[in-house]
Amino acid sequence: MENSELTSEKIDVLRELGNIGAGNATTALSVLLHSNLRMEIPLVKVLEFNEISDVVGGPDTIVAAVLTHFMGAVTGMTLFILELEEAKNLSATMLSKESGSDMAFDELEQSAIKEVGNILMSSYINSISTMTGLELRIDPPAMCVDMAGAVLSLPISELGQVGDTALIIDSKFLDNERPINGFLMFVTAEECYGRIFEALGIRS
Amino acid sequence: MEEVIKVNIADFKLCKTPNKITTIGLGSCVGIVLFNQSSEYCGMVHIMLPSSKEITNNTNRAKFADTGIEDLIRALIKQGIPPATLCAKIAGGATMFQFSGASDMGTIGLRNVQATKAYLASKRIPIVAEDTGLNYGRTIIFDSVTKELTVRSAGKPDKII
Numbered sequence: 001m002e003n004s005e006l007t008s009e010k011i012d013v014l015r016e017l018g019n020i021g022a023g024n025a026t027t028a029l030s031v032l033l034h035s036n037l038r039m040e041i042p043l044v045k046v047l048e049f050n051e052i053s054d055v056v057g058g059p060d061t062i063v064a065a066v067l068t069h070f071m072g073a074v075t076g077m078t079l080f081i082l083e084l085e086e087a088k089n090l091s092a093t094m095l096s097k098e099s100g101s102d103m104a105f106d107e108l109e110q111s112a113i114k115e116v117g118n119i120l121m122s123s124y125i126n127s128i129s130t131m132t133g134l135e136l137r138i139d140p141p142a143m144c145v146d147m148a149g150a151v152l153s154l155p156i157s158e159l160g161q162v163g164d165t166a167l168i169i170d171s172k173f174l175d176n177e178r179p180i181n182g183f184l185m186f187v188t189a190e191e192c193y194g195r196i197f198e199a200l201g202i203r204s
Numbered sequence: 205m206e207e208v209i210k211v212n213i214a215d216f217k218l219c220k221t222p223n224k225i226t227t228i229g230l231g232s233c234v235g236i237v238l239f240n241q242s243s244e245y246c247g248m249v250h251i252m253l254p255s256s257k258e259i260t261n262n263t264n265r266a267k268f269a270d271t272g273i274e275d276l277i278r279a280l281i282k283q284g285i286p287p288a289t290l291c292a293k294i295a296g297g298a299t300m301f302q303f304s305g306a307s308d309m310g311t312i313g314l315r316n317v318q319a320t321k322a323y324l325a326s327k328r329i330p331i332v333a334e335d336t337g338l339n340y341g342r343t344i345i346f347d348s349v350t351k352e353l354t355v356r357s358a359g360k361p362d363k364i365i
Contacts, residue, residue, distance in 0.1 A: 049252075050212045059229035060343060062358050067301050103359040142301035147358055149213075149229015150341020154300055156213060157232055157252045157312050160267055161259050164214075 006167070011044050013202060014169055014193070018042035020131060021124040022171035022184055028123045029116060033093055035175060042171040049156050052166055055183070056081055059149025062103060063087075066117025067154065068141040070125050073134035074195050076188025077155055078124060080117040083181040084145070087113055103145050114143045120184055128186075132199040155187045162189045208345070211235070214267035216249035216276045218283065219348050226345040230296035232313035234269065234320050234336070237346045237353060238276055238329065240289040246348050249276045253312075254319030269319035277327065290329050293353045293365060294320055295344045297336040313337065333365035 022039050030037040045055075053059040064087035066080045082090065084103065091109040092098055094116065105113070118141050129136040144151055159166050169186040172179060209219045211227040219225035221244040227235045230250065239246035249272045253259065256268040265271035281287055297317035317336045324331060335342065335355045343356040355363040 049214060053229065069303075140304050142303045144300050144339070145358075146231070146300065146341040147229040147343065149343075150231030150298065150300055153213075153229075153231030153233050153252065153341075154312065160214065160252050164264055164267075 006046065010193075010197060010202065013197065013200060014044045014167075015042055017128055017131065017196070018044065018169035018171055018186065021127040021169075021186070022120075024127045025120040025123040025171075025184065026173060028119050029173075032116070032119060035093075038174045040172045040174065040179075042169050045168050045170065047166050047168055049160065049164065049166065052156065052168070053148040053152050055168070055170060055185075056148045057083065057181075059147060061148045062146065063148045063151055064105070064113060064143065064145045065151045066114055066121070066141045066143045068118070068121050069139045070136050071139070072129075072136040073199075074136060074188060074192040076186070076192055077158065078121040078138075079152075079155065079185045079187070080120050081148070081151070081182055081185065082113075086181050087145070090116060105145060110143055114141050117141050117143070124184060124186065128196075132196055134195070134199050155185075159187065159189060162191070167193060211248045211250050213250055214252055214264055214272075216247060216266045216272060216279070218245055218247045218279055219346070220244050221348045224345055224347050226343065228343045230342045230344065231298055231300045232296070232316060234294055234296040234313075234316045235342075235344045236269075236273055236276070236320060236324075237293045237344075238273075238280060238290050239293075239346075239348070239351055240285055240291065241351065242289075243280075243283070243285045244348070245280060245283040245285060246346065246351075247276045247280055248344075248346060249273060251316060251320065254315045269316060270323050273320070273323050273327070277329075287327070287329075291332045292324050292329050293333040293346070294324075294331055295335045295342050295353065295355050295365070298341060299337070299339050300341065302339070335363060335365050
């Protein structure tokens with residue numbers, strides 16, 4: 001998307017969508033983890049493909065990522081990305097057991113993280129669907145643990161079919177005021193943002 | 205002092221001895237190194253999609269296997285390398301996420317590798333080494349002096365091809 005086309009009004013709208021989406025997602029996760037999670041005001045950014053992995057610490061940072069496709073009136077994907085150590089902490093909290101610090105996640109740990117991702121992303125997509133009145137549904141999530149650059153190659157390739165930049169709504173979480181090194185990312189193509197704006201009655 | 209030249213996503217660069225050339229975190233993307241045994245120049249391209257012909261927005265030529273490799277060959281010819289002497293080392297094209305539902309994008313890595321091989325074959329450039337497919341990311345570093353390609357993956361020993 002050309003930067004010039006994205007007026008400050010539209011950026012505000014996207015930020016608010018992210019705010020409500022991630023806000024609901026945070027509430028869902030707080031209940032699940034019995035913890036006091038909050039989120040920061042989401043950032044709305046237009047990034048070159050090379051800059052996307054910098055959001056998570058550079059292309060060679062090891063991350064755990066849960067990805068799901070959504071479809072319906074608008075198609076795209078959401079990703080829940082955590083630094084390796086955060087992912088280990090999260091699965092330890094979920095399962096009430098210690099987990100090693102290496103890259104390996106056993107089946108149970110993987111399904112715990114996938115489930116957290118699934119809850120976050122479903123509540124996010126559901127809020128966007130409710131706000132816009134657009135019918136959206138999501139696919140079951142998939143997970144991988146690898147270098148951020150490699151993990152992000154799938155969303156980047158998908159976006160690469162229609163453009164050379166990505167518009168990202170990036171929401172960060174805080175656990176009892178401690179920032180969690182992870183975020184929720186909402187990725188869709190330019191024309192889909194157009195449809196979201198239209199559904200909200202914002203003229204281009 | 206030798207340098208390490210960094211190739212971004214959808215980007216190509218040339219490299220001269222004694223330097224090294226690298227691209228970080230190849231997932232479904234494919235990194236292609238073109239070189240010959242005697243020239244001091246080599247080059248690398250990091251492609252992310254199989255074909256410029258299937259896509260309307262194809263202004264960034266280095267994004268696609270066909271136009272990306274074509275431009276890299278041209279740049280090497282400009283440095284005086286006869287195209288018939290070129291050979292290739294390729295890496296990447298992994299399937300990073302295993303989806304239960306059938307998704308076209310799930311196979312993007314595989315399609316990138318296929319398109320890369322088909323294009324190189326059409327230009328009669330032999331692939332002398334490859335490390336492609338499977339389900340993990342790769343960082344690759346090519347040494348313009350030894351012509352070795354080091355493949356670095358998280359949690360695995362380095363592999364030299």
